[in-house]
Amino acid sequence: MYDLKVPQSEISRQYEYAEKIRALSSGRKYTVVTLGCQMNVRDSETLEGWLKRCGFVPAQNREDADIIIYNTCCVRENAENKALGNVIWLKELKKDKPGLIIGVCGCMMQEEGISGQLKEKYPFIDLVFGTHNAYMFPEYLYRVIASSERVFEVWDIKGYVPEGLPAVRNSRINAFVNIMYGCNNFCSYCIVPYVRGRERSRDPEDILAECRSLKAAGFKEIMLLGQNVNSYMGGGTAFADLLKRVNDIGIERIRFMTSHPKDITRELIECFGTCEHLMPALHLPVQAGNNEILKRMNRSYTNEKYLETVSHLRKVRPDIGLTSDIIVGFPGETRQQFEDTLRLVRHVRFDSAYTFIYSPRKGTPAAKYDDPVSIEEKTAWIEELIALQQCITSEALSGQIGSIQNVLVENVSSRSALTVGGKTPRGLMVNFEGDGSLIGKTVKVKITAAGKNTLKGTMEE
Ligand code: SF4
Known part of the structure; x- marks a missing residue:
């Protein structure tokens, strides 16, 4: 047991x-x-x-x-x-x-x-x-x-894993599957380890049983979830090994999040080349592009190490789409240090990034750091970052025009019953003409146009 x-x-x-x-x-x-x-x-x-x-x-x-x-x-x-x-x-x-x-x-x-x-x-x-x-x-x-x-x-942290609970799934196509709970990383700005407790991994057999039953129920895509899935270690099984076993079940699409850059292993990166159901998309939060800031965030990797990981991922899977989280205006961050983040963003070219102005959380170390930068300045920085990312996102989307993509149809547009939406393997949203009968099917779509955040296309016969 x-x-x-x-x-x-x-x-x-x-x-x-x-x-x-x-x-x-x-x-x-x-x-x-x-x-x-x-x-x-x-x-x-x-x-x-x-x-x-x-x-x-x-x-x-x-x-x-x-x-x-x-x-x-x-x-x-x-x-x-x-x-x-x-x-x-x-x-x-x-x-x-x-x-x-x-x-x-x-x-x-x-x-x-x-x-x-x-x-x-x-x-x-x-x-x-x-x-x-x-x-x-x-x-x-x-x-x-x-x-x-x-x-x-409200209990203090106990750290147990409940199994066999009921669920009403939000979608009939994509399902979230928790593989672990909690976090041991204590990034200096983050409250999660204090409220979610230390890492506890689910038994791999329970995860595999859940994935099998989702496949039997007709789900097409699963997202393996955890605060840091890379440090999953259930019953001695590492995340890359779990991923291979989930891949063998044969669910059409597998994704996972969140992935701490310091814990991404060579074996896990290689899975992008060997697991046919693992989609070429990875959310890899970088948070900052400057080593001093990364150190003060307690992120345990450097800008160089992050770029090395990105380059390895792209060698294994050249079409991989990367997304990220970035914090702007961490306490004490200088303009020069912020420019390192801009440089990293230009270099990596994320498909998209969630950008946030640093928000102090009581009880975390960073909440006590000196923070001389004004909110006006931080706002100007984040606007600059958003403009840069928007430009890169637009270029990434435009680069898809003319290609034929396998799109898993997820919904009918709220604006028109004759437009459906779905995702490419890389996780880009595509809208095209079609009706509700396509939901749950993967169809070939020729990309014809790119909007600000989504693509348009026409279904191939
Ligand atoms: S940012 Fe993520 S990895 Fe860091 S402490 Fe919070 S949950 Fe853990």
Whole structure:
């Protein structure tokens, strides 16, 4: 038995609570609001899975819901403000609907003092739980419903892995599969290790079983998820070996994220040349292009090492599309150091990059660093970076014109029932004429035009 797993008897107990709730209140409506990253999206799928087991059905909108759960993020200050702003708005809703159950969970709840503050200041909140005890959701909800109790339960870091939880998947085409939880890296600006705990990898057999069942259910693409998948080590299996085994299952497309540049191994890079289902796309957050800043970020790689990795990846898979995250205005960053980032971006030519102005997070080392650069200056820098990246993105997209791409169709456009959208293997979005019957199919599309962030094409007969 994998020693990190939550005992199966505990999970079974949660299913029993779900049944008890169903017996009490079947047919009520729910809304789950998700803020933050893919890990939170995946966690919300589990919350929805539990709600369905409890007999709830999705609400049309928040006003229509009998229970609203906010799954929060705390990576940036504005995500926290947004969560609090949203929750405060619910106070008015609850005045008109006193039976409404309001729950708040996710990373923000793991921050010191937050749960206590919510309990004291927001009496209309019924339920708060953290990331480490989220699998206990049915039991907490039962207490709220059966005894009208306010339940506030946030555990300190325990580091267990729950298996066998239900899920309502957001898509029938792409599925997220968590392979690990937590992070050991302690980048000096990041709060994740404090709220998500240390790395815990799932048992490879559980991951493979989940992937097989997704394939059997008709999913075409899976995204293997973790804060740093490169350091996956479940039952002694390294990430590259897990990837090869997932590849052997034969799901049409495999992607993974997030990948810390310091932990990307030669063997993992070689997978891009040998695993036929692994798509030629990699999100490789560089964060900064200057070695001194990287050191102060505690990123444990240099600009040179990052470029070496990029060059190795492109040797193995010349058509690989790289994307990245970049922080602008890290405390003490000088104009010259920022220019190193611009230089790196010009050199690597990412397909796209998420760019952020540094946002201090209480409790992290960087929050105590001197930060003499004004917000006006940081804003000017990020605008310069965005303009540069936009130009590179446009060139990357234009470079696709005339090519024929295998596009996995994912959706019908919200603007026209006769336009569908999907992704190329490299992860570029393509829109073209077609209808809903194409969803889930991979079709050949000739690229005819490039927009700011997406491509247009025509389907080949
Ligand atoms: S690798 Fe660094 S940035 Fe990513 S989650 Fe871990 S501490 Fe945060």
